[in-house]
Amino acid sequence: MNDARQLVSLCTENHLTISSCESLTAGLFTSTIASIPGASAILKGGLVTYFTPMKSVLAHVDVDLIQKYGVISDLKEIDAIGHRVVHGGEKFASSVVINDEVMAAIEECNPLAPLHNPANLIGIRACQAIMPGVPNVAVFDTAFHQTMEPTAFMYGLPYRYYEEYKVRRYGFHGTSHSFVSKRLAELAGLQLENSKLIVCHIGNGGSVTAVQNGKSVDTSMGLTPLEGIIMGTRSGSIDPAIIEFIAHKENKSIDEIMTILNKKSGLAGMSGLTSDFRDLRAGKKEGNKQAEVTMDAFIYSIAKYVGAYAAAMNGVDAVFAYRVAKYVGSYVAAMNGVDVIAFTAGIGENAIEVRKGVMSYLGYLGVEADEEKCQITGEEVCVTTPSSKVKVFIIPTNEELAIARETKALVE
Numbered sequence: 001m002n003d004a005r006q007l008v009s010l011c012t013e014n015h016l017t018i019s020s021c022e023s024l025t026a027g028l029f030t031s032t033i034a035s036i037p038g039a040s041a042i043l044k045g046g047l048v049t050y051f052t053p054m055k056s057v058l059a060h061v062d063v064d065l066i067q068k069y070g071v072i073s074d075l076k077e078i079d080a081i082g083h084r085v086v087h088g089g090e091k092f093a094s095s096v097v098i099n100d101e102v103m104a105a106i107e108e109c110n111p112l113a114p115l116h117n118p119a120n121l122i123g124i125r126a127c128q129a130i131m132p133g134v135p136n137v138a139v140f141d142t143a144f145h146q147t148m149e150p151t152a153f154m155y156g157l158p159y160r161y162y163e164e165y166k167v168r169r170y171g172f173h174g175t176s177h178s179f180v181s182k183r184l185a186e187l188a189g190l191q192l193e194n195s196k197l198i199v200c201h202i203g204n205g206g207s208v209t210a211v212q213n214g215k216s217v218d219t220s221m222g223l224t225p226l227e228g229i230i231m232g233t234r235s236g237s238i239d240p241a242i243i244e245f246i247a248h249k250e251n252k253s254i255d256e257i258m259t260i261l262n263k264k265s266g267l268a269g270m271s272g273l274t275s276d277f278r279d280l281r282a283g284k285k286e287g288n289k290q291a292e293v294t295m296d297a298f299i300y301s302i303a304k305y306v307g308a309y310a311a312a313m314n315g316v317d318a319v320f321a322y323r324v325a326k327y328v329g330s331y332v333a334a335m336n337g338v339d340v341i342a343f344t345a346g347i348g349e350n351a352i353e354v355r356k357g358v359m360s361y362l363g364y365l366g367v368e369a370d371e372e373k374c375q376i377t378g379e380e381v382c383v384t385t386p387s388s389k390v391k392v393f394i395i396p397t398n399e400e401l402a403i404a405r406e407t408k409a410l411v412e
Helices: 002-013 028-034 052-058 063-069 100-108 117-130 143-147 159-165 174-187 241-250 254-263 266-271 277-285 289-306 316-335 345-350 352-360 399-411
Strands: 018-022 043-048 081-085 136-140 196-202 206-212 215-219 340-344 391-394
Touching: 002 028, 018 028, 028 043, 081 117, 081 399, 100 117, 117 136, 136 399, 143 174, 143 215, 174 196, 174 206, 174 215, 174 340, 174 399, 196 345, 206 345, 241 254, 340 345, 345 352, 352 391
Parallel strands: 018 043, 081 136, 196 340, 340 391
Antiparallel strands: 196 206, 206 215
């Protein structure tokens, strides 16, 4: 992490930019650089590709160089392929080896994840064509949450919508929540099957999950990833009547409104600038009047719902923290207590003010922040004091490792 900070600093000072091409690191270099404050100014993007001809065509890497230094010299060396599939509906409660029946079931879930599942299927079919005979495994984002009871996943809608269309809470980020909850119990010295954990996966998309005895009992995302906490470009939970109101006021279709809620709302829409906390922070420090006015208006709009609590908030970060803290509080009640809380993903691991903001609302749980350790980012660390009744950890997620483990377990 120190090397990454030095690289970003060096590039910034010398007005240089970074682009990356990765193979087995699967985007790790790019994500590490992106986690450093200020990286958005110098990081142009990254390419992840495993297939040698694609490396040659897209990245213009010499084939001889790849064969000399590459980790995989031939596709025949690959024993199995793991795929992250966003939506498995109620059909899948665990990872599965992919066959024609599984492919059909994934396709049936396309209406529930129209942006993700079709793309997942394209990737699976490409791997099947390039590496025939190699087993492919589907690891579902929704599978971990299939342990929720109807009291947690049912909506207050006519029951026939569930019967006919399977409208219910599914939850997402399951691979991350599963990985982090297991690691959290290990670090906290708890038995997973006798624990009450809360995992806050807070990136550009964010969700909070209550994990009791190793199983998801409630989660903030719903039928789609739009529900829950305020996110980078997603609104999170809102009054559903807003959709009709805006549609009538601006003569917009449902599709247009959904585009606004998914891609033009959240932190970016509320600030009018960006969804990146680092850029929002920098804009405010630079005296950007538009950023300041937007933050004030943001606090005012939320104040109508949260009353006096909003008065103590300070911009986008504070309200975001409040929403996370609200979900944490509700899950504590649902599990009748909590043992440990974890922050993970880009914002959860690296945005110090967000973690501290959330923790400031959890004093009633006996949470006491360790000011020095709270400054640590991107590392496994407990950020509460020894006397804190509930411990809070930072645990970097590793969905790729989780998918690899699931794949290996199924094909061995």
